[in-house]
Amino acid sequence: MADLKGTVVTWLGHATVHIATAKGTSILIDPFIEQNPKFPKNYKLPEKIDLILATHGHGDHIADLVSVATTHHSTVVGMVELTGWAQSKGVKNAVGMNLGGSWKYEDLTISIVEARHSSGIEDGGKMIYGGEPIGFVISIQDGPVLYHAGDTSVFLDMQLIRDLYHPEVAMLPIGDHYTMGPKAAALAAKYLEAGTILPIHYGTFPVLTGTPAELAGFLEGSGIEVKALTPGESLR
Ligand SMILES: [Zn+2]
Incomplete structure (x- = not known):
């Protein structure tokens, strides 16, 4: 198990993850809460959520993005088209980025990396272009480097993520059907050379069989x- 040096990573079912750094920065990834069958019943979101990271525009990743960002006065970080959509829905603070870019915030550097998926936003019966789907690398000062892959297949350029960022913990989808399954995720883990894999995006719905x-x-x-x-439950 990687030494997280005070960082706490809590899995909230599906692809929803909360990260608290030792210095107190609070990050929520892919908020899927109300309709998430695996969201822990007795869990209450922390009052302070500084950043919400959104990997792509599908409902099982952004269903509660606007409501949580509004209630908790959070800054939404993601692909520029997706953050633009969030702002059009009333989100006040957003940081729109694109592939390969990094942004510093408090004790973090957040980098946007590739994912192989789709990212249409369903909005009032219409499909809106949400930009490319992405993954996030979160490099924590005096702490670990974490990678949340979003929804993706395995791809060889995960080796670039390894070479550039050296993630110690990788959150990888393993459910299959909409993303890679366990066999491909194992190859992804080997490409990344991350010591610890936190499996996500499985078991939520019957088709996610991995x-x-x-x-x-x-x-x-x-x-x-x-x-x-x-x-x-948390990794500490
Ligand atoms: Zn998904």
Whole structure:
């Protein structure tokens, strides 16, 4: 298990993750709360959410983006088309970025990396262009480097993410059907050379059949550790 040096990473079911750094910066990724069947029942979002990171425009990633950003006065970070849409819905503070870019905030550097998926935003029966889907690398000062892959297939350029950022913990979708499954996620883990994999985006709906046990099976002997959490549980 990577030493997180005071950072706490809490899985909230599906692709929703909360990160609190040792210095107190609070980040929520892909808020899917009200309609998320795996959102932990007794979990209450922290009052302070500085940043909300959105990987792409699908409902299971941004359903609660606008409401949480409004209630918690958070800054929304993501692809420029997606943050533009959020602002058109009433979000006050947003940082629109694009692939390859990094942005510094307090004790963090947030970098936008590629993901292989789609990113249409369904809005009032229309499909709006949401820009490219992305992943995030979160480099924490005096702390770990975390990677949230968003929804993606495996792709060889994950080796560039390894070479540029050296993530220690990778949050990878393993559910299959809409993203990579366990076999491909194991290859992704090997490309990334992250010591710890936090599996996400599985078990939420019946079609998301991949399991952490399958992932661990494909990674046997690799030295890469799979940390399967229950929703509401944290890596520390
Ligand atoms: Zn998804």
